[in-house]
Amino acid sequence: MKALSKGIIITLLASVVTWTMASDDVEAILQNSFVAKNQATMDRLERDAVQAACSAPRGMPLNNDMLTTLRQERLKAVVLPANSQYLGDWQRGSDVAGNGRGLQSSDDPSKPNGGNCYACHKLAPDEVAYGTLGPSLTGYGARGQSEAMLKYTWTKLWDTHVYNLCSHMPRFGAQGILTEQQLKDVMAYLLDPASPVNKAVE
Amino acid sequence: MKRHHLCVAQFAVWLCSAQLVADEGVFDQYRDLMGDENPAVFIVDEGEELWFMPGGPESTTLEACDLGLGPGITAGAYVRFPRYFADTDAVMDLESRLVYCMTTIQGRDLKTLTAKPYSQRGDFGTEIEALVTWLAAESEGATIAPEQTHAAERAMFNLGEEIFFYRAGPHDFSCATCHEQSGMRIRLQALPDLTSQSGASEAWGSWPAYRISQGLVRTMGWRLRDCFRQQRWPELQMGSEVSVALQTYMAVNAAGGTMAAPGLKR
Numbered sequence: 001m002k003a004l005s006k007g008i009i010i011t012l013l014a015s016v017v018t019w020t021m022a023s024d025d026v027e028a029i030l031q032n033s034f035v036a037k038n039q040a041t042m043d044r045l046e047r048d049a050v051q052a053a054c055s056a057p058r059g060m061p062l063n064n065d066m067l068t069t070l071r072q073e074r075l076k077a078v079v080l081p082a083n084s085q086y087l088g089d090w091q092r093g094s095d096v097a098g099n100g101r102g103l104q105s106s107d108d109p110s111k112p113n114g115g116n117c118y119a120c121h122k123l124a125p126d127e128v129a130y131g132t133l134g135p136s137l138t139g140y141g142a143r144g145q146s147e148a149m150l151k152y153t154w155t156k157l158w159d160t161h162v163y164n165l166c167s168h169m170p171r172f173g174a175q176g177i178l179t180e181q182q183l184k185d186v187m188a189y190l191l192d193p194a195s196p197v198n199k200a201v202e
Numbered sequence: 203m204k205r206h207h208l209c210v211a212q213f214a215v216w217l218c219s220a221q222l223v224a225d226e227g228v229f230d231q232y233r234d235l236m237g238d239e240n241p242a243v244f245i246v247d248e249g250e251e252l253w254f255m256p257g258g259p260e261s262t263t264l265e266a267c268d269l270g271l272g273p274g275i276t277a278g279a280y281v282r283f284p285r286y287f288a289d290t291d292a293v294m295d296l297e298s299r300l301v302y303c304m305t306t307i308q309g310r311d312l313k314t315l316t317a318k319p320y321s322q323r324g325d326f327g328t329e330i331e332a333l334v335t336w337l338a339a340e341s342e343g344a345t346i347a348p349e350q351t352h353a354a355e356r357a358m359f360n361l362g363e364e365i366f367f368y369r370a371g372p373h374d375f376s377c378a379t380c381h382e383q384s385g386m387r388i389r390l391q392a393l394p395d396l397t398s399q400s401g402a403s404e405a406w407g408s409w410p411a412y413r414i415s416q417g418l419v420r421t422m423g424w425r426l427r428d429c430f431r432q433q434r435w436p437e438l439q440m441g442s443e444v445s446v447a448l449q450t451y452m453a454v455n456a457a458g459g460t461m462a463a464p465g466l467k468r
Contacts, residue, residue, distance in 0.1 A: 033442035044371045051369040131388045170373040
C-alpha cells in the first residue's frame with residue numbers, strides 16, 4: 001500500500017515535471033524566435049496567471065478550483081473610479097471605440113491607445129464596419145445606469161476575466177491599455193442615452 | 203516571359219516617375235493597367251529567373267538546391283513544406299531552405315540575406331519573396347501534403363499547436379483569438395478558422411499573395427510576422443522555430459486542400 005502510494009506520488013511528480021519542462025521549452029523557443037522592436041519588448045512574451053491558464057488548446061479540461069480562485073483574485077484587483085463617477089464623454093468614447101492603434105511596434109507611443117471596440121463588436125447601428133468576434137452592443141444603454149449596472153460594465157471593461165474567465169477580450173484597465181478617463185468615455189459611449197449606440201437609425 | 207520582362211521594365215520606369223508625385227493613386231492606375239490579371243505573374247517570372255541565374259561569390263545557380271524532392275526539382279516541392287532535412291537536421295520552411303541553399307551553394311552572406319527578408323511599402327520585392335512566389339506557382343493546383351513522417355516534423359506540429367493557443371502581450375492575444383472560430387470577422391475582414399481543414403487550406407493555399415493595398419507580393423512568413431505585430435508581440439524572425447512551427451500547424455491542418463497561390467488579396 002505504502003509502495004503503491006509512493007508510486008502514485010512519483011508518477012504525479014513526474015507528470016508535473018514533464019509539463020513544466022515542456023512549458024520552459026516553449027518559453028525558450030519564443031525568446032529565440034522573436035526580437036524586440038520599438039515598444040514591443042521581449043518581456044511581453046512572458047505570461048501572467050490569466051494568460052497561462054487561458055492558453056490551453058480548445059477542448060482541454062480546465063481545473064475548476066484554480067479558475068474560481070483566479071476569478072476571485074481578478075475581482076479583488078479591479079480599481080473602481082473615485083466617487084462612483086463612471087461616466088465621461090460619449091463623443092470622446094466614440095473615438096476610443098473606433099481607434100485600432102496603440103501598443104503595436106508600428107504605433108507612436110506618444111499618441112493615446114485605442115480601445116478598438118469596433119474590431120469585434122457592433123455598436124452604433126449606422127457604423128457598418130464592425131467585427132463579429134464579440135456580441136453586438138447596439139442599444140446597450142437600455143440596461144440603464146443603476147450602480148450595479150455601472151459597476152458591472154466598468155469591471156467588464158477593466159478585466160473581462162472576472163465574469164468570463166478566458167474570454168478573448170483584452171483587459172483594458174488591468175493591463176493599462178486605456179486610461180481611467182478613456183474608460184469613463186467608453187462607458188458613456190455605451191450607456192449615455194444620447195450616444196449613437198443607443199439611437200435607432202432613421 | 204519576354205513580354206512580362208518588357209512590362210516590368212516599363213512599369214519600373216513609370217513607377218519611379220509616378221513616385222515623384224507620390225500618392226496612393228499610383229496603385230489605382232496600376233490596377234487599371236493590369237485588368238483582371240494578378241500582378242504576381244511578374245514576380246513569378248522574376249523568381250524563376252533568380253533560380254537559374256548564377257549568383258553569389260560562387261557564381262552558381264540554385265539548380266543544385268534540394269527542396270526535398272531532389273536537387274533542382276521545383277514542381278510540387280512547395281506543398282510538402284515544412285519538412286525535415288537530414289543535411290541540416292532540422293524542420294525547415296521554404297523561406298529558410300532557400301536561405302540555406304543561397305548560403306551553401308552560392309556562398310552568399312547569411313546576415314545580408316536575412317537582414318531584410320520582406321520588403322516594405324514602396325520597395326521592390328526581395329529575392330526571397332520572388333523565389334517563394336515562383337515556387338508556389340510551381341505547385342499551383344497540387345494537393346497540400348506536408349511531410350509528417352519524421353518525429354521532428356510531428357514534434358513541430360505539436361509545438362505549433364501549443365504556440366497557436368499561447369496568450370501573451372498587453373492585449374492577451376493568441377493566434378486563436380482571431381482564428382479558432384468559423385464565419386467571424388474583424389471589422390469587415392473575414393477571418394479563416396485555422397483549426398479547421400477548410401479554413402486552413404483556404405489560408406495556406408492562397409499565400410504567397412499579391413496585396414493590392416501594398417503593391418507587393420507577401421509570403422506566409424510575412425503574414426505571420428504581421429499577425430504578431432497586431433498581437434502586440436515583438437517581431438517574429440524569418441525561419442525561426444516559432445515561424446516554422448506555426449506554418450507546420452497550418453499546413454498539416456490544410457492537408458488535402460489545393461494550392462491556389464499566388465493569390466490576390468486586398
